[in-house]
Amino acid sequence: KRHKFWETQPVGQFKDLGDSSLPEGPIEPPTPLSEVKQEPYNLPNLYEWITCDMESTEMCTEVYNLLSNNYVEDDDNMFRFNYSKEFLHWALRPPGHYKSWHIGVRVKSSKKLVAFITGVPARIRVRDSIVQMAEINFLCVHKKLRSKRLAPVMIKEVTRRVHLENIWQAAYTAGVVLPTPMSTCQYWHRSLNPKKLIDVGFSRLGARMTMSRTIKLYKLPESPVTPGFRKMELHDVPAVTRLLRNYLLQFLVAPDLDENDVEHWLLPKADVVDSFLVESPETHEITDFCSFYTLPSSILGHPNHSILKAAYSYYNVSTKTPLLQLMNDALIVAKQKDYDVFNALDVMQNDCFLKELKFGPGDGKLHYYLYNYRINHVLRPSELGLVLL
Numbered sequence: 446k447r448h449k450f451w452e453t454q455p456v457g458q459f460k461d462l463g464d465s466s467l468p469e470g471p472i473e474p475p476t477p478l479s480e481v482k483q484e485p486y487n488l489p490n491l492y493e494w495i496t497c498d499m500e501s502t503e504m505c506t507e508v509y510n511l512l513s514n515n516y517v518e519d520d521d522n523m524f525r526f527n528y529s530k531e532f533l534h535w536a537l538r539p540p541g542h543y544k545s546w547h548i549g550v551r552v553k554s555s556k557k558l559v560a561f562i563t564g565v566p567a568r569i570r571v572r573d574s575i576v577q578m579a580e581i582n583f584l585c586v587h588k589k590l591r592s593k594r595l596a597p598v599m600i601k602e603v604t605r606r607v608h609l610e611n612i613w614q615a616a617y618t619a620g621v622v623l624p625t626p627m628s629t630c631q632y633w634h635r636s637l638n639p640k641k642l643i644d645v646g647f648s649r650l651g652a653r654m655t656m657s658r659t660i661k662l663y664k665l666p667e668s669p670v671t672p673g674f675r676k677m678e679l680h681d682v683p684a685v686t687r688l689l690r691n692y693l694l695q696f697l698v699a700p701d702l703d704e705n706d707v708e709h710w711l712l713p714k715a716d717v718v719d720s721f722l723v724e725s726p727e728t729h730e731i732t733d734f735c736s737f738y739t740l741p742s743s744i745l746g747h748p749n750h751s752i753l754k755a756a757y758s759y760y761n762v763s764t765k766t767p768l769l770q771l772m773n774d775a776l777i778v779a780k781q782k783d784y785d786v787f788n789a790l791d792v793m794q795n796d797c798f799l800k801e802l803k804f805g806p807g808d809g810k811l812h813y814y815l816y817n818y819r820i821n822h823v824l825r826p827s828e829l830g831l832v833l834l
């Protein structure tokens with residue numbers, strides 16, 4: 446189906462796929478900053494731009510409410526992402542963030558927030574090149590304002606504000622196919638609370654399975670089995686940074702994280718991000734790492750459950766403990782913390798534990814995109830070392 450807007454943008458076009466005469470790298474050169482449009486794009490008359498100060502509790506609440514009622518739903522419209530205020534406050538303020546990249550649209554008369562889009566800066570390595578990019582996320586238009594062609598103007602406005610900071614590439618994901626995925630990943634779910642998942646229709650009772658048999662199938666030990674498995678702490682940042690930087694080198698696309706980034710993105714924050722490591726009891730060396738972020742979903746229209754508590758696999762490194770055992774310990778602590786389900790994409794080396802740890806395939810795909818950067822070969826998920834929130 447035609448992509449009226451995306452055919453006008455510097456993104457890989459379907460017609461160019463396979464044309465490896467086109468060089469890998471930026472599609473368009475940077476524009477001199479003086480030539481970047483200085484004023485915001487025009488919005489339909491009733492609406493105005495607002496820069497959302499995510500340090501303000503009221504603004505965080507307005508953004509939370511917009512997303513909680515209007516953001517991404519699953520294909521059957523049974524669940525809707527319910528990012529918490531604390532999560533948004535964390536996700537949008539990494540080292541070097543720009544307030545101007547937290548963009549809202551509100552109704553001039555009522556001041557009601559009706560749309561949102563964000564960018565955060567990230568250093569992303571693509572093969573051997575480190576590229577300063579914007580990670581674009583949380584594009585949301587109020588349900589009542591859909592198909593007014595607001596999304597293209599919001600994408601153009603965040604692009605314009607990213608250009609003003611002399612950044613010319615971006616990365617983003619979507620559940621829909623646009624020109625042109627750099628990789629397409631499958632998502633997987635591991636039941637932790639199978640009874641609730643079946644009650645709310647997230648999972649179905651397997652054929653020839655009883656509920657008690659299903660509960661037994663997903664049962665986990667009370668506590669992690671790996672000696673030296675513990676929560677990450679501030680003093681672990683240098684060692685975790687070394688471990689993670691070295692591990693991510695094997696992937697064709699991965700974040701280039703320094704200690705400041707690791708401190709922000711991976712230090713545990715209650716109900717936002719959890720991270721654990723294995724410190725060898727003999728040598729006190731840090732040999733392995735695992736992490737997940739907390740992204741609940743609203744359960745739409747269910748009489749006795751309103752929230753699905755979900756953990757999303759984030760960055761994991763195994764150098765001594767088998768990844769299978771490390772991730773099983775992650776499942777165990779997620780169950781201890783009362784998560785209903787543990788989600789993962791088939792990126793990095795996740796394929797090696799998904800089936801064995803009783804993950805089931807989800808009913809959709811997550812497509813990864815780069816803006817203004819051509820990659821000649823669509824990446825296999827196992828070549829991708831990037832997890833977006």
Ligand SMILES: COc1cccc(CC(=N)NC(=O)c2cccnc2OC2CCNCC2)c1
Pocket residue numbers: 517518519520524525526618620632633740742753757788789790807809811833834
């Ligand atoms: C269970 O509640 C849902 C509520 C809304 C959408 C979906 C399906 C879905 N679209 N899932 C994912 O995109 C997904 C599945 C596994 C891991 N990460 C994911 O997406 C992340 C990364 C992209 N931004 C959203 C969160 C499920």
